[in-house]
Amino acid sequence: MIEKNFVFEPKHTVNLTDGSICWQSPSNIALVKYWGKTEPQIPKNSSISFTLTNCHTTTTLHYSPKKIPSRSFDFKVFFEGEEKNSFRPKIESFFNRILDYVPFITDFSFRIETENSFPHSSGIASSASGMSALALCLMSLQKRMDPHLSEADLLQKASFLARLGSGSAARSLEGPLVVWGQHPDVIGSSDLFGIRYPGEIHEVFGTFHDTILLVDKGVKQVSSTVGHNLMVDHPFAEARFDQAQNNMSRLMPILKTGDLDGFIDIVEKEALSLHAMMMTSDPYFILMKPNTLEIIERIWAFRKSSKCHICFTLDAGANVHVLFPHKDKELVDEFIRTELASFCENNQFISDHAGSGAKSASS
């Protein structure tokens, strides 16, 4: 599949009147991390993530054909009921990036209404869920114009568009595990879009839990985009990209057999390697907070004493994602409540688990 396959070239198009489309799309948490990219949003290594369930964005796209044609974008954006002009630049640059593939977006006036299931300032990035929900709405609009588009093609192109908005958003459409980025061992994998992990998945990973400990709910000092750019000329970049590709190869048999010790080893190594890249870039930065480390040490001590298969991962922030299989839920829930919650801002955490991906919510 190459980029030009995604250009909208319908044989016959249906003329649309006013309407609306709604999608609910989840967040995801990477096991093998994407950190480093080239234009246009091409990852330097493959990544794989659990699709989440409870942390999601719901986006409604109201559309009406423009009365006077123009080549400019015409949209208003509302977040949780209030017009949000601060979201406009991000959407405008997303529209510019995807225009070649969905040229019809300049034929409509849009009202984009969006809301998150997770608290606004939680430190949880909403770009994956938000960009994937918007991409899906645009693809449903394409399908209304060209009803021959298959569901599989709709999802694939939505992932392709979502990637152009935010790389990790390419992994939020399906579940429970999605790979984005070409890898020789993952059949069908591509730098252009995410695919549902095609290998065998042991049942233990179908019901995995992720409790997100909200250590720092503030806005990050360094955005992901800036962080990715610091991988250019990073002294350890090539070794890191090789490590990620190797970790993907190592993870595949583990996902098949349900080897939880092997899983823990790779997932924690990936989280710490990601943060090691941040700490060794120029300029260097640290996104972990003292409580992030306190939590990690307590997870290690609890794992040793309880024999639960609990581990942690981190995204580009201070929050800790606590991953564990369903069999350990009771013990780990109790451990989080009694020992870890006090290291979170206002004792806050969010219980989530692996899920099946985005859902259409159009009536």
Ligand code: DP6
């Ligand atoms: C650390 O997808 O947020 O969460 O493509 O610039 O929007 P952009 O970056 P983004 O980066 C995510 C980085 C990460 C790792 C991951 O999710 O794989």
